[in-house]
Amino acid sequence: xxxxxxxxxxxxxxxxxxxxxxxxxxxxxxxxxxxxxxxxxxxxxxxxxxxxxxxxxxxxxxxxxxxxxxxxxxxxxxxxxxxxxxxxxxxxxxxxxxxxxxxxxxxxxxxxxxxxxxxxxxxxxxxxxxxxxxxxxxxxxxxxxxxxxxxxxxxxxxxxxxxxxxxxxxxxxxxxxxxxxxxxxxxxxxxxxxxxxxxxxxxxxxxxxxxxxxxxxxxxxxxxxxxxxxxxxxxxxxxxxxxxxxxxxxxxxxxxxxxxxxxxxxxxxxxxxxxxxxxxxxxxxxxxxxxxxxxxxxxxxxxxxxxxxxxxxxxxxxxxxxxxxxxxxxxxxxxxxxxxxxxxxxxxxxxxxxxxxxxxxxxxxxxxxxxxxxxxxxxxxxxxxxxxxxxxxxxxxxxxxxxxxxxxxxxxxxxxxxxxxxxxxxxxxxxxxxxxxxxxxxxxxxxxxxxxxxx
Numbered sequence: 021x022x023x024x025x026x027x028x029x030x031x032x033x034x035x036x037x038x039x040x041x042x043x044x045x046x047x048x049x050x051x052x053x054x055x056x057x058x059x060x061x062x063x064x065x066x067x068x069x070x071x072x073x074x075x076x077x078x079x080x081x082x083x084x085x086x087x088x089x090x091x092x093x094x095x096x097x098x099x100x101x102x103x104x105x106x107x108x109x110x111x112x113x114x115x116x117x118x119x120x121x122x123x124x125x126x127x128x129x130x131x132x133x134x135x136x137x138x139x140x141x142x143x144x145x146x147x148x149x150x151x152x153x154x155x156x157x158x159x160x161x162x163x164x165x166x167x168x169x170x171x172x173x174x175x176x177x178x179x180x181x182x183x184x185x186x187x188x189x190x191x192x193x194x195x196x197x198x199x200x201x202x203x204x205x206x207x208x209x210x211x212x213x214x215x216x217x218x219x220x221x222x223x224x225x226x227x228x229x230x231x232x233x234x235x236x237x238x239x240x241x242x243x244x245x246x247x248x249x250x251x252x253x254x255x256x257x258x259x260x261x262x263x264x265x266x267x268x269x270x271x272x273x274x275x276x277x278x279x280x281x282x283x284x285x286x287x288x289x290x291x292x293x294x295x296x297x298x299x300x301x302x303x304x305x306x307x308x309x310x311x312x313x314x315x316x317x318x319x320x321x322x323x324x325x326x327x328x329x330x331x332x333x334x335x336x337x338x339x340x341x342x343x344x345x346x347x348x349x350x351x352x353x354x355x356x357x358x359x360x361x362x363x364x365x366x367x368x369x370x371x372x373x374x375x376x377x378x379x380x381x382x383x384x385x386x387x388x389x390x391x392x393x394x395x396x397x398x399x400x401x402x403x404x405x406x407x408x409x410x411x412x413x414x415x416x417x418x419x420x421x422x423x424x425x426x427x428x429x430x431x432x433x434x435x436x437x438x439x440x441x442x443x444x445x446x447x448x449x450x451x452x453x454x455x456x457x458x459x460x461x462x463x464x465x466x467x468x469x470x471x472x473x474x475x
Contacts, residue, residue, distance in 0.1 A: 052076070052078070052097060053076075053097045053098065053099070054074050054075050054076050054077075054078040054095065054097065054098045054099075054154075055074070055075040055098070055099055055100075055101045056072050056073065056074060056095070056098060056099070056100050056101060056102070056128065056130075057073045057074075057075065057101045057102065057153075058071075058072070058073040058102060059071070059072050059073075059102060059105060059108050059118060059130070060108065060111070061108060061109070061111040061112045061115060062111075062198040062199065062241070062242045062243070063111060063112055063240070063242060064198070064238075064240070064242035064243070064244065065162075065239070066161065066162055066164065067159050067160060067161050067162055068112050068114050068115060068138075068159075068160040068162065069157060069158070069159050069160075069198065069199070069242065069243070070115075070118075070132065070157070070158040070159075070160070071155055071156070071157055071158075071199055072093075072130075072155060072156040072157075072158075073153050073154075073155055074098075074153060074154040074155060074156060075153065075154070076154055077144065077146070077154050078095055078096075078098065078144075078154070078156070079095075079096060080093055080094060080095045080096075080142065080144075080156060081093070081094040082094075082140065082142045082158065084137075084140060086137060088133060089133070089134045089135070089136060089137050089138070090131050090132060090133045090134060091131075091132040091134065091138070091140050091158065091160065092129060092130070092131055092132075093129070093130045093131075093132070093142070093156075093158060094123065094127060094128070094129050094130075095127065095128045095129075095130075095156075096126070096127050097126050097127065098127065098128035099128060100120050100128055100130075105117075105118045105119060105120060113135070114134055114135050114136065114138065114160065114162065115132060115133070115134055115135075115160075116133040116134065116135055117133050118130060118131070118132050118133070119131050119133070132158070132160075134160065136163055137163075138160040138161055138162065138163070139160070139161040140158060140159065140160050140161070141158075141159050142156065142157060142158045142159070143156075143157055144156055144157075145157055145199070150201060150204050155199070157199070185415065185416055185417040185419070185420045186415060186416055186417065187231055187232055187233035187416065187417060188231060188232050188233070188259045188260070188408050188412065188413060188416050188417075188418055189232075189233050189234075189235055189256060189257055189258045189259050189260075190226055190232060190233070190234050190235065190258065190259065190260050190262065190404060191235045191237055191252070191253030191256060191258035191260065191261040191262070191368075192219045192222055192223055192226075192234055192235065192236055192237060192262060192264065193219075193237040193238065193249050193253070193261065193262065193263040193264065193362065194212070194215045194216040194218075194219035194220075194236075194237070194238045194264055195211065195212070195215050195263055195264060195265040195299075195362075196211055196212040196215070196243070196265075196302065197212050197216070197238050197240075197241055197242050197243045197244065198212075198241055198242040198243035199243055200212065200243050200302050202215070202265070202266070202267070202302075203266065203267050203268035203378045203379060204268070204378070205266075205268070205378035205379060205380075205381075205384035205387070205388075206381045206384050206385075207384070207388075209378060209384050209387065209388045211265065211266045211267065211268075211378055212241065213241075214266045214375075214378065214387045214388060214393065215264045215265055215266055215375070216238065216240075216241070217390070217393045218264055218266075218375060218393045218396050218397050218400075219236065219238075219264050219397075220236075221393060221394050221397035221398075222234070222264075222397040222400055222401055223236055224397075225397060225398065225401040226401060226404075229401075229405065230417070231416065231417040231418045231421070232404075232405070232408075235253065235256040235258055237249050237252050237253060246299075246300070246302070246361040246362045247361065247362075247364070249263070249362050250362060250363075250364065250365040250370065253365070253368065254365065254367065254368070258368055259368060259369075259408075259413050259416075260336065260368060260369050260370070260371075260404065260408075261363075261365055261368055261369070261370040261371070262370070262371050262372075262373060262400065262404070263360070263362050263363070263370070263371070263372045263373070264372075264373050264375060264400070265299070265372060265373065265374050265375065266374065266375045266376055266377075266378045266387050267299070267374055267377065267378065267379075268377060268378050268379030269377055269379055271379075272377075272379050272380055272381065273380070274351070274377045274379065274380060275349055275351065275376070275377050275380045275382070275383055276348070276349040276350050276351030276352070276376070276377070277341075277344045277345075277348045277349070277350055277351060277373070277374060277375055277376055277396075278350070278351040278352055278356055278373075278374040279337040279340055279341050279344075279355050279356065279371055279372070279373050279374070280337075280355070280356050280357065280358045280360060280363070280371065280372040280373075280374070281330060281333045281334055281337055281355050281356070281357055281363070281370075281371060281372075282330070282333070282357070282358075282359065282360060282363035282364060282370065283357030283358055283359055299360055299361070299362070299372075300359070300360070300361050329365075329367070329368060329369050329370075330369075332369040332411070333355075333369040333370055333371055334355050335407060335411070336369055336371060336403065336404065336407045337355035337371050338354075338355060339402075339403035339404070339406045339407045340371070340373060340399065340400055340403030340404070341353065341354075341355065341403070342403065343398075343399040343400070343402040343403040343406075344373075344375075344396070344399045344400070344403070346399065347392075347395045347396065347399055348375075348376060348383075348386075348396070348399075351374070351377075355371075358372075360372050373400060375387065375396050376396075409422070410422075424471070426474070427473065427474055428456075428471040428472060428473055428474055429471070429472060429473075429474045430469055430470070430471060431469070431470045431471070431472045432467060432468070432469060432470075433464045433465065433466055433467060433468040433469075433470060434466065435466050437464055438462075438464065439453060439454070439459075439462045439463075439464055440462070442470065442472060445472075446472040446473045447473060448472075448473065450462065453470075453472070456471055457470050457471055
């Protein structure tokens with residue numbers, strides 16, 4: 021009896037093993053299926069980005085056809101779950117339409133018809149913070165003319181006697197954008213929208229200030245790679261680069277504004293380290309792996325602690341912190357250090373400003389309001405202005421004014437003063453004195469302010 025039971029047990033074990041083997045083989049040969057639930061377009065000045073939402077990781081093939089121009093994306097064992105693709109192309113001037121079809125009864129083909137031949141690349145995006153699904157990204161590069169590839173013409177001429185002097189160029193980088201919303205606050209307040217609003221207000225303030233010219237790295241809701249951001253600022257010949265953020269921490273109790281400068285020794289606090297790692301990982305949005313991007317400039321970029329540019333960065337950061345402290349709590353009273361990739365620029369001072377923690381309910385409520393966004397932009401503006409008034413780059417209008425302030429004094433016209441007498445006393449000709457003060461005639465009035473040489 022016992023022998024029969026043992027034999028039956030062995031037979032049952034054999035059957036189970038065969039069933040397991042059968043299911044393993046079956047599962048291995050079954051096709052992996054993916055649903056495409058959404059297709060959308062993001063536009064930036066230099067490219068058009070298509071994003072496909074997928075129900076799971078999936079392989080694809082992509083190729084280009086001409087006559088007419090079109091990009092073809094094939095997904096094996098896939099289906100389209102959108103009701104229509106008719107309105108996808110409405111968000112782009114280069115994409116005429118997007119259509120779909122079946123191949124081999126199981127494959128999905130998407131055809132992107134374009135108005136011109138465009139260079140393309142594609143890459144998958146795994147789920148990330150705030151995005152639970154897989155994505156496939158297709159970037160179409162806009163044809164660029166020689167004019168558009170040159171440095172932006174953003175230098176304005178001031179209507180003063182120093183018209184031969186250039187403005188100080190401030191590159192303003194609104195963090196994240198497009199498929200990368202950045203941090204999400206209570207009520208789904210998106211970092212990308214908050215910082216773009218602050219950046220545009222900072223742009224407005226700088227544009228109104230004589231001697232300054234703003235350059236917007238990101239002007240709309242689209243993504244730019246981290247290294248591409250500083251490269252755009254470099255092409256604009258920027259004197260200073262400021263990246264604006266409103267990030268989140270793992271604890272909602274974290275609060276306060278911060279300013280960061282690049283560190284080659286790592287972060288100075290747990291919060292700084294967490295934020296740096298989080299910002300760096302966002303470069304995956306551009307299909308770029310941070311780990312393999314080190315080049316021959318790496319040692320130069322990571323040794324900013326010994327350069328004048330890093331010293332200037334800290335000084336500007338101190339000015340901005342002082343101004344932000346007037347309107348908000350400071351997370352740290354000193355400029356912090358962290359390994360933010362976006363700050364790795366060897367030829368200009370660069371800072372990353374955290375305007376607050378969007379993960380903090382109280383700060384999120386403030387950051388989403390236009391009034392507070394304007395206050396924060398004003399604080400950053402005041403800090404930048406204060407620094408560059410005292411430390412203007414050579415050849416700029418601000419440098420000329422500083423030099424003139426040292427060479428000239430302000431004189432208040434008294435009763436009986438004449439322009440000819442003042443010219444003799446100052447050792448200048450009357451025409452020179454008129455030009456220096458922007459006078460259209462020789463007439464003076466009591467109480468009038470004049471600039472005369474500091475003898």
